[in-house]
Amino acid sequence: MKMSNVLNDGNVIVEAKVNRVNGTPKSSILHRHIHHDPITVKAASGNYLELSDGRKVLDATGGAAVSCLGHGNQRVREAIARQMGEVSYCHSLFFGTTAGEALGKELINGTGGRMARAFIVSSGSEAMEAAMKLARQYFLELSPSQPARTNFIARKESYHGTTLGALSVGGHVTRRKIYEPMLLGNTSLVSACNAYRGQLKGESTEGYVARLAKELEDEFLRLGPETVCAFVAEPIVGAALGCVPAIPGYFKAMKGVCDKYSALLILDEVMSGMGRCGTLHAWEQEGIVPHIQTIGKGLGGGYAPVAGLLIGHRVLNTLDKGTGAFAHGQTYQGHPIACAAALEVQRIIREENLVENVSRMGTLMSSMLKQRLDAHPHVGNIRGKGLFWGIEFVRDKETKEPFDPSLGIAMRVHQKGIDPPYNISIYPGSGTVDGKSGDHVLISPAYNVTEADIRLIVDTTARVIEDFFAEF
Structure with missing residues (x-):
């Protein structure tokens, strides 16, 4: 059939x-x-x-x-209309907006100050591209002697976006297939944390975590730890695996490997974040804080194309002591209407519990x-x-x-x-x-x-x- x-x-x-x-x-x-x-x-x-x-x-x-x-949420519709009456577009190279500033404050407050800055773009794929570039720049600013930090380790059966950089760190075979010759050569994949299919019969949770941590560390060593920018993962794998959460202790172990070799942890919460999984951020349930986090779908609730990064203090402080600028920008970065829509969505989520x-x-x-x-x-x-x-x-x-x-x-x-x-x-x-x-x-x-x-x-x-x- x-x-x-x-x-x-x-x-x-x-x-x-x-x-x-x-x-x-x-x-x-x-x-x-x-x-x-x-x-x-x-x-x-x-x-x-x-x-x-x-x-x-x-x-x-x-x-x-x-x-x-x-x-059709009335509050969001009204917020968008108010913003259009104020300003619909301005170039972020020259100007900021009250909506953008207010959204940034709302987002950082939502992390309890554990993240330092927000960077607003128009899609999850754009957010992942920005995250990869920021990770690379972080190491160049940290030490000019670390130009070899170009590699990214991600996971099989994962999805991080459709643009070429984001697709390169994704492990979804079919989505990558026809574009393989065009994808980045500085990405590699380790096993996903999928207990239903990956945990061996009779293997304990602790044993499964230890095995996955060793696999990640072995990949660091194979590549050369001094060449790795970041490990990229979804806290709950959405489209590629169908809502597969990590088992207890997994992300603490993965972050431990990253910390051992001074690499960054990038968590992709475009699909699973901003309240979708029962906490505002999925990482709150894992007992860790990422260095860079992507957010998207639940940020604006579909009322405007909006996504972004939340940037940790370690990364921000390094930029602050260096060039003081992120070498990346887009035409619709921090778009006022998108920021106003996302701000109202987040306020409703908070105020209505x-x-x-x-x-x-x-x-x-x-x-x-x-x-x-x-x-x-x-x-x-x-x-x-x-x-x-x-x-x-x-x-x-x-x-x-x-x-x-x-x-x-x-x-x-x-x-x-x-x-x-x-x-x-x-x-x-x-x-x-x-x-x-x-x-x-x-x-x-x-x-x-x-x-x-x-x-x-x-x-x-x-x-x-x-x-x-x-x-x-």
């Missing part, structure tokens, strides 16, 4: 439906697939999307874990998902934190054998869900096992969901999965 005429776009298998009128494509936009025009969203409010064909779809994922306040709600509702979601789906013969693993949950599908529960990638299981589950009678959007992903095979779906609703919302999301998701495999 294989899908015909399919394309693996590096994220999910999508069916190539031809949408043409008299031989001409309908749309003037280059969509994800040139022959497949996506259905139009004509309105959105709260947790629901209204589609052009009349369907009302429950958005159980906020797009890709983006819409953390749901859709939404991170606490994420933690409470996440506990409910976890127990309900496991109660409903743990025993399903094709559900291999349910994992996550807060309101960031993944469900991995397997052909065989005992052996953990994945489905043939050509079947497009995750995308088919998504497609079934979005159609009546379910009318729910759940986020599909592929390459869960090794970047090529494996299927999962994500559930990542808005931070302000209620108990009733959670029960509806879990019940509907479970019915979609149960019905899909019953028919399959």
Whole structure:
């Protein structure tokens, strides 16, 4: 039962439906697939999307874990309008804005002062590019005698962005594949921390952590410790693995290796951060503080294209004693409207205690998902934190054998869900096992969901999965 005429776009298998009128494509936009025009969203409010064909779809994922306040928040709309009345754009080389300054203060206060400065850009990929460049500059400013610090170590089955630098430190095989000849040669990969697939039978948590720490240290030694800029990792791996959290003690051990060789720790919290996992920053649950952190999706909740870096004191102090400048800049860096939108989103999260709600509702979601789906013969693993949950599908529960990638299981589950009678959007992903095979779906609703919302999301998701495999 294989899908015909399919394309693996590096994220999910999508069916190539031809949408043409008299031989001409309908749309003037280059969509994800040139022959497949996506259905139009004509309105959105709260947790629901209204589609052009009349369907009302429950958005159980906020797009890709983006819409953390749901859709159409009046306070954010008003904040954007106020900012447009003040200034819509100015060049950050010459000017600052009140929105940018206020957002920076909000973000640094949110770390309890453990981070020193914020740097605001327009996307997670841009944030990772900036993080890599900042890490390189840090070592040049620290000591002109360290020009060899050019290498980055990241992890297999990871994703850090779509631009060439960010893609180079990502380990998602399919997304990298056609661009391999263009990717950076100064990146290498070690094993992900994925207990479901990586921890050996009978191996203790401490033993698994020690084995991964040794693998990282061995990679430092292979490259030459004096050549390594940073280790890059997602605290909870989102799109590539389907919400896989690190096991206890992992990040302390990894940071220990970095500290031993004076390298930086860069944590990518574009998808898992800004409250998504039950604390404002995912690293707060790991007992560490990164040197550089990327943030994104939950920063602006989808109300404007916005992402950024949070920069630690060690890095900032080195720049302060050196050139006093970051040799990097972009046209839309610190965009006033994006900053105003993000500022209001963050204020709402703080004032309405939404991170606490994420933690409470996440506990409910976890127990309900496991109660409903743990025993399903094709559900291999349910994992996550807060309101960031993944469900991995397997052909065989005992052996953990994945489905043939050509079947497009995750995308088919998504497609079934979005159609009546379910009318729910759940986020599909592929390459869960090794970047090529494996299927999962994500559930990542808005931070302000209620108990009733959670029960509806879990019940509907479970019915979609149960019905899909019953028919399959």
